[in-house]
Amino acid sequence: xxxxVRPGLDVQRVxxxxxxxxxxxxxxxxxxxxxxxxxxxxxxxxDAMLRMMETxxxxxxxxxxxxxxxxxxxxxxxxxxVARFLGAGDAREVIFTASSTMAINLVAHSYGRGVLRPGQAxxxxxxxxxxxxxxxxxxxxxxxxxxRIANVLDSGELDMADLEAKLADGKVGLVAVTHxxxxxxxxxxxxxxxxxxxxxxxxVLFDGSQAVVHxxxxxxxxxxxxxVFTGHKLYGPTGIGVLWGRMELLxxxxxxxxxxxxxxxVTRDGFKPAPVPAKFEAGTPPIVEAVGLHAAIDYVSGIGMxxxxxxxxxxxxxxxxxxxxxxxxxxIGRAQDRGGVFSFALGNxxxxxxxxxxxxxxxxxxxxxxxxxxxxxxxxxxxTCRASFGMYTxxxxxxFLAEALNSARRFFT
Amino acid sequence: MFDDLRDLYQEVILDxxxxxxxxxxxDEPDLTARGDNxxxxxxxxxxxxxxxxRIADAAFQGKGCAISMASASLMTETVRGKTPEEARDMAAxxxxxxxxxxxxxxxxxxxxxxxRLQALSGVHEFPSRVKCATLAWHTLNTALSGGxxxxxx
Numbered sequence: 001x002x003x004x005v006r007p008g009l010d011v012q013r014v015x016x017x018x019x020x021x022x023x024x025x026x027x028x029x030x031x032x033x034x035x036x037x038x039x040x041x042x043x044x045x046x047d048a049m050l051r052m053m054e055t056x057x058x059x060x061x062x063x064x065x066x067x068x069x070x071x072x073x074x075x076x077x078x079x080x081x082v083a084r085f086l087g088a089g090d091a092r093e094v095i096f097t098a099s100s101t102m103a104i105n106l107v108a109h110s111y112g113r114g115v116l117r118p119g120q121a122x123x124x125x126x127x128x129x130x131x132x133x134x135x136x137x138x139x140x141x142x143x144x145x146x147x148r149i150a151n152v153l154d155s156g157e158l159d160m161a162d163l164e165a166k167l168a169d170g171k172v173g174l175v176a177v178t179h180x181x182x183x184x185x186x187x188x189x190x191x192x193x194x195x196x197x198x199x200x201x202x203x204v205l206f207d208g209s210q211a212v213v214h215x216x217x218x219x220x221x222x223x224x225x226x227x228v229f230t231g232h233k234l235y236g237p238t239g240i241g242v243l244w245g246r247m248e249l250l251x252x253x254x255x256x257x258x259x260x261x262x263x264x265x266v267t268r269d270g271f272k273p274a275p276v277p278a279k280f281e282a283g284t285p286p287i288v289e290a291v292g293l294h295a296a297i298d299y300v301s302g303i304g305m306x307x308x309x310x311x312x313x314x315x316x317x318x319x320x321x322x323x324x325x326x327x328x329x330x331x332i333g334r335a336q337d338r339g340g341v342f343s344f345a346l347g348n349x350x351x352x353x354x355x356x357x358x359x360x361x362x363x364x365x366x367x368x369x370x371x372x373x374x375x376x377x378x379x380x381x382x383x384t385c386r387a388s389f390g391m392y393t394x395x396x397x398x399x400f401l402a403e404a405l406n407s408a409r410r411f412f413t
Numbered sequence: 414m415f416d417d418l419r420d421l422y423q424e425v426i427l428d429x430x431x432x433x434x435x436x437x438x439x440d441e442p443d444l445t446a447r448g449d450n451x452x453x454x455x456x457x458x459x460x461x462x463x464x465x466x467r468i469a470d471a472a473f474q475g476k477g478c479a480i481s482m483a484s485a486s487l488m489t490e491t492v493r494g495k496t497p498e499e500a501r502d503m504a505a506x507x508x509x510x511x512x513x514x515x516x517x518x519x520x521x522x523x524x525x526x527x528x529r530l531q532a533l534s535g536v537h538e539f540p541s542r543v544k545c546a547t548l549a550w551h552t553l554n555t556a557l558s559g560g561x562x563x564x565x566x
Contacts, residue, residue: 348431350478352455353422356539357415369454376454382476383454407414412427412479 009303009311015392017042017299028362031397036182036210036341036388037366039235041296048295049237049288060287061261061278075287078294079277085297086227086244087218093250095243095280096290100209101131103228103243104176106256106280107205108135111174111226114254118144120173123166123202125188126152126378127181130371132207136176148172152378156184156333160192167200175204179211179227183372183386184333185316185341187211194223203249209233213390214312214339216305219244231289235390236296240289243280250276257282300391308391312340318395319387322402328409332379340389343370346405349412351383357408358385363401421535421542422479425487430479435472435489448475448552448563450544455481459489459552466496473552478545484533485549491526497557499523503530504550510534511546 015021018040023030032040052074058067060075076091083091097103112135116122122136122145140147148166151159158177166172175197180187190206197204205226208217212229219227226249231240245253255262255273259282265272273279300308319342323331328347346354355367366386369376376382387401439460448457457475461468471489475482488507492500503523507530510516514537519527536546548563555563 352478352542352545353430353480356421356542357418360415360418368452404414411415411418411422 009307009391011311011392011394014303015394017044018392019043019046021392025362025364026360031361031363031400033387033389033393033397033401034364034366035213035390035393036233036386038232038238039213039390040392041237041292042235042299044299045236045292045295049292052288052291057288059284071287074294075285075290078290081294081297082242082244085212085217085301086242087220088244089220090247092275092277093244093247095245095250095277096285097228097241097243097280098239098286099131099241100207100228100230101135101241103230103241104132104205104207105135106243107174107176107226107228107245108139110253110256110280111203111249112136112139112145113143115249115252116143116145116173119146119171121146121148121166121171123148123150123163123172123175123177125150125158125163125177127156127158127184127186127372127375128176128178129182129207129209130373131209132176132178132205133374145173146171149374150177152184152186152375156181156186156335156338158186158188158193160189160196163193164196167196167202170201172197172200172202175202176207177204178207178209179217180208180214180339180341181333181372181375182210182341182388183343183370183375183384184335185338185343186333186335187215187337187339189337190222190224194225198223210339210341215309225249231293231296234293234296235299237286237289237292240286240293242293247276250280255279255282259283261285303391311391312389312393315389315393315395315398316340319389319398319401322398323405326402326405326409329405332381332384340393341386342388343384343386344405345381345384346409347412349408351385353412354385354405354408357411358401358404361400361404363404365401421539423532423535425532426479426483429483429486433473433482433486435486436474437472438474439470439472444556444559446552446556446561446563448548448555450477450481450548455545455548457481457485457549457552459485459549459556461553461556468492468495468497468500473549477548478542480533480536480542480545481548484546485552487530487533488549488553491529492553495523495526500553501557503527504554507533507550508547511536511543513537 056070060072151162203225208229232238262282351367442460443463444461455477462470
C-alpha cells in the first residue's frame with residue numbers, strides 16, 4: 001500500500017478474523033445482525049487479552065515491580081490509543097469506565113451535582129437510549145435540574161428548531177444527545193448541535209456508543225465537551241467504556257466513586273483527590289479489557305474507518321432498496337444521514353414472533369423497544385425488530401434477511 | 414422456510430393471536446389485574462366476573478405477541494365456569510407444560526381444558542418465549558389473589 005489510496009474493505013477476509021462467524025444456529029449459518037447491541041470480536045482482540053494475562057498481568061499503578069510496570073504501561077498505552085482514536089489532544093482527558101452507561105452516570109453525578117446548579121436545565125432528545133435518559137431523570141429528581149426533551153421529526157432526524165427553542169432562555173447547562181440513534185440509525189449533526197449549545201452557554205455531551213463503530217470521530221473538530229462510547233460495540237470486550245472530557249471541565253468536577261487510586265492523600269479527617277484521570281478511576285480498573293479495547297482500535301484502524309464507513313454505506317443503500325419493496329414492511333426512520341441500524345415492523349406480526357422466525361433460519365436480530373421506550377411511544381410502535389450491521393456484514397446477508405421477511409409475511413397472513 | 418415452526422405457531426395459536434376471543438372490558442368486574450412483560454412490551458389487563466364461587470366471565474385487553482395474545486384468549490375461554498381453586502390448579506399445570514412440554518397431571522379432572530391448552534406446549538423449546546405464554550396465567554393468579562400488578566419477568 002502506498003498510503004495514498006486505501007483499498008476497499010474485503011469483507012470475506014474480514015470475516016475470517018472473527019471466529020464466531022463460522023458458528024451454525026439451528027444447523028444454519030449464523031447471520032449476525034445484532035452488532036448494534038454488541039459486536040463480535042476479532043481474533044486480534046481475543047489474542048491480545050489472553051497474551052496480556054499469560055505474560056504481563058498485574059494490578060496497575062501499584063507495585064514497583066516489573067510486572068506491575070509492564071501492566072501499567074499497557075493500560076496507559078490503551079489510554080493513548082483511545083485519545084488518538086477520538087482526535088483528543090491529551091490522553092489524560094480519557095477516563096476508563098465500565099461502559100457508556102457508567103460514563104454518562106459519571107457526568108450526571110459529578111458534573112450534574114457538582115457543577116450544574118438547581119434551576120438549570122439539561123436537554124436530551126426523544127431518541128435517546130435509556131442510558132442517556134434515565135441518569136438525567138435521576139439528576140432532575142435529586143438536584144432540582146429541569147429535564148427538557150428535544151423532539152424528533154417524523155423523518156427520524158433531530159428537530160433542530162425545537163432544540164434551539166429549548167435552549168433559548170439560557171437556563172440550559174448541558175445538552176446530552178446521541179451521535180447515532182440505536183433505533184433509527186439517524187446520525188445527528190454533532191458539530192451544529194455543539195455550536196448551537198455553545199451559543200446559548202451550554203456544554204454538550206455526545207453518546208457515541210453507536211457512532212464510533214461506523215464513523216471517524218474527532219471530538220475537537222465537532223467541538224464536543226464530553227464524548228462517551230463503549231468497548232464491546234467496537235469489536236472489543238465488555239466491561240470497558242470511555243468518557244472523554246475537556247480537561248478544564250474534568251478538572252473542575254468532583255470525584256464520582258471513592259476508593260483506591262483516585263486519591264492523592266487520605267487522612268482520618270478527609271481526602272484530597274488525585275488529578276485527572278485517576279480522580280475518576282477509583283478501584284482496580286478494567287486492565288485486561290483496556291488492552292482488548294486497544295487491540296480493537298488497532299484492528300479497526302488497520303482496516304481503516306473510511307473503508308468501514310464506505311462498506312457500511314453501501315450496505316445501508318442496499319438494505320434500503322431491498323427492504324423498501326417488501327409488502328407490509330415499515331422501516332422506522334428515514335434520516336438522510338444514517339448508519340447501519342434498521343428498525344422495522346412487519347404488518348401485524350409482533351416483533352417477538354418475527355424474531356423467533358428469523359432465529360430459526362439463523363438470523364439474529366433484536367426485538368423489543370431497544371432500551372428506548374420514549375422513542376417507541378413517539379413512533380407509535382410497541383416494539384420493533386432491529387437489524388444492525390457490523391463491518392463483517394455482507395450484501396448477501398441483507399438479501400437473505402429480505403427473503404426471510406418475505407416468507408415471514410406469508411407465514412403470518 | 415419456517416415449516417418447522419408450525420409446532421410453536423399452530424393454526425389455533427395464529428387464529429387466537431389474530432382474533433383474540435373475549436377481547437373486551439367488563440363494565441363491573443369483580444376482580445382485575447394488569448400483567449406486564451417489561452422486557453418485551455407485552456401488556457394485558459384481565460377482568461373477571463364472579464357468580465357465587467365460580468368465574469362467570471373472563472375477558473382481557475392488551476397488546477403483545479401472538480403467543481401471549483393466544484394464551485390469554487384461550488385462558489379466558491377455559492377458566493369460565495371454574496372455581497378459583499380449579500383456575501389456580503390449571504395455571505400451575507399450564508406453567509409446567511409451558512416449561513417442560515409435558516403435563517403428567519393433565520389427565521382426569523379438567524382434562525378437556527388442558528387438552529385445548531396443549532396447543533401452547535411447543536413454547537417450551539423456546540426458553541425466551543415461555544414468559545409470553547405464562548403472562549396471562551400469572552395475571553390470573555394475581556387477580557384471584559386480589560392483587561393488581563403481575564409480571565412474568
